[in-house]
Amino acid sequence: MPKIVDHARRREEIAALTVRVIRKEGSGGATVRRIATEGGFSIGVLGHYFRDKDDLVAFAFRWMADQTFKELDAAVAHAEPGLGRLRAALEFMVPAPRAPTFMGVWVSLWDGALKNPALAKVHGDYYARWRRHLRRHLSEAVRRGEVPRPRALGDTVELLSAGIDGIWIASTFEPTRLPPRRRRALVAQMLAAVAGVR
Amino acid sequence: MPKIVDHARRREEIAALTVRVIRKEGSGGATVRRIATEGGFSIGVLGHYFRDKDDLVAFAFRWMADQTFKELDAAVAHAEPGLGRLRAALEFMVPAPRAPTFMGVWVSLWDGALKNPALAKVHGDYYARWRRHLRRHLSEAVRRGEVPRPRALGDTVELLSAGIDGIWIASTFEPTRLPPRRRRALVAQMLAAVAGVR
Numbered sequence: 001m002p003k004i005v006d007h008a009r010r011r012e013e014i015a016a017l018t019v020r021v022i023r024k025e026g027s028g029g030a031t032v033r034r035i036a037t038e039g040g041f042s043i044g045v046l047g048h049y050f051r052d053k054d055d056l057v058a059f060a061f062r063w064m065a066d067q068t069f070k071e072l073d074a075a076v077a078h079a080e081p082g083l084g085r086l087r088a089a090l091e092f093m094v095p096a097p098r099a100p101t102f103m104g105v106w107v108s109l110w111d112g113a114l115k116n117p118a119l120a121k122v123h124g125d126y127y128a129r130w131r132r133h134l135r136r137h138l139s140e141a142v143r144r145g146e147v148p149r150p151r152a153l154g155d156t157v158e159l160l161s162a163g164i165d166g167i168w169i170a171s172t173f174e175p176t177r178l179p180p181r182r183r184r185a186l187v188a189q190m191l192a193a194v195a196g197v198r
Numbered sequence: 199m200p201k202i203v204d205h206a207r208r209r210e211e212i213a214a215l216t217v218r219v220i221r222k223e224g225s226g227g228a229t230v231r232r233i234a235t236e237g238g239f240s241i242g243v244l245g246h247y248f249r250d251k252d253d254l255v256a257f258a259f260r261w262m263a264d265q266t267f268k269e270l271d272a273a274v275a276h277a278e279p280g281l282g283r284l285r286a287a288l289e290f291m292v293p294a295p296r297a298p299t300f301m302g303v304w305v306s307l308w309d310g311a312l313k314n315p316a317l318a319k320v321h322g323d324y325y326a327r328w329r330r331h332l333r334r335h336l337s338e339a340v341r342r343g344e345v346p347r348p349r350a351l352g353d354t355v356e357l358l359s360a361g362i363d364g365i366w367i368a369s370t371f372e373p374t375r376l377p378p379r380r381r382r383a384l385v386a387q388m389l390a391a392v393a394g395v396r
Contacts, residue, residue: 103312107225108226110301111305112224113371155383155384158368159361159384159387161368162368163361166359169363170363174325177322193357196391
C-alpha cells in the first residue's frame with residue numbers, strides 16, 4: 001500500500017517542518033501560511049494531511065515527543081539501573097544552554113491546550129508517559145535500597161516532574177543565571193530533597 | 199499635566215484590555231488587530247501608546263504582575279510571619295481550578311521571550327521579585343526556628359519556585375487529575391521536602 005505509506009511519511013515530514021518553523025518563528029509567527037510557504041506547497045495541500053493548525057500542532061508535538069523519549073531511553077541506558085537512571089532522566093530533561101530549545105513547540109501546544117481539549121490531552125499524554133518513565137526508575141531505586149520507600153510513589157513522581165519543569169523553564173529563559181553547573185546542582189538537590197536520597 | 203496622566207491611564211486601560219483578549223483568544227488569537235477591534239479603536243491609535251505587539255505584551259504582563267503581587271501581599275498578610283506566610287505564598291501561586299487562568303498571558307510572554315531579550319527581561323524581573331518574596335518569608339521562618347537553616351538560602355528559594363511552577367502548570371492543564379486537595383497536599387509535601395520542614 002504505497003499510497004498509505006506515503007501519506008504517513010508525508011505527515012511526518014510536515015511535522016518535522018512545523019517544529020522547525022515554530023523554533024524559528026515562535027508560536028505566534030508559525031502560521032499555517034508560513035509553514036506551507038516554508039515547505040514549498042499551498043495551504044490547500046496541508047489540508048490533505050491535517051484538519052487545522054491545532055491538529056498539525058498536536059501531530060508535530062507527538063512526533064517531537066517520540067523523538068525525545070527515544071533519546072531519553074538512549075541517554076539513561078548508559079547509567080546504572082535505579083537511582084543512576086533516575087538522575088540521568090532528570091538531567092536529560094533540563095537541556096544544555098546551547099541545545100536547540102523546543103520551548104516554542106511547547107508554547108504552541110499550551111496556547112492551543114487552553115482552548116482545545118484535544119491539545120490538552122496531548123499535553124496530558126506526554127506527562128503520563130514521563131511519569132511512567134520516572135516511576136520505573138524510582139521503583140527500581142527503592143527495590144535496590146538506594147532511596148527510602150516513599151509514602152506514596154505517585155506523589156514523589158509528581159514532585160520530581162514538577163521540580164524539573166520549573167528548573168527547565170528557568171534554564172530556558174534565564175540561561176546565564178542558571179549555567180550548567182548550577183543547573184546540575186539544583187537537579188541533584190531537588191532529587192535528594194524530594195526522594196530523600198542521603 | 200492632565201495630558202501625561204491621561205496617557206498613563208490609557209496605557210493601563212489598554213493593558214487590562216490586552217489581558218482580557220489574550221485570556222479569551224489565546225496568545226495566537228490576540229493579534230494587535232483583534233485587541234484594537236475589542237477596544238473600539240484603530241490600530242493606528244495603539245501605535246500612540248505602544249511600539250509593537252511585544253511592547254504591548256511586556257506592558258500588559260507587568261501590569262498583571264503588579265496586580266498579582268498586590269493580591270499576594272494581601273493573601274499572606276492573614277498568615278503568621280515566617281513559615282505560615284511562606285506556605286500561604288506558595289499556595290497562592292497555584293490557583294484554584296475555577297479561578298481565571300492567566301496562563302495565556304504567560305504563554306504570550308514566553309512566545310515573545312524566546313526571540314526578544316526585552317521580553318526575556320520581563321520574565322526575569324518577575325521571577326526575581328517572586329524569589330525576593332519567598333526569601334523574605336524563608337529567612338523569617340529560619341530566624342524563628344521553624345525550618346532548619348539551609349546550606350544555601352538561594353538554592354532553597356530556587357527549588358521552591360521551580361516546584362511551584364511545575365505544580366502550577368500541571369494544575370492548569372490537568373485540573374481534574376490535580377483537584378484542589380491533592381494540589382494543596384503536593385505544595386505542602388514540596389515545601390516539607392525542599393525546606394526540610396518536619
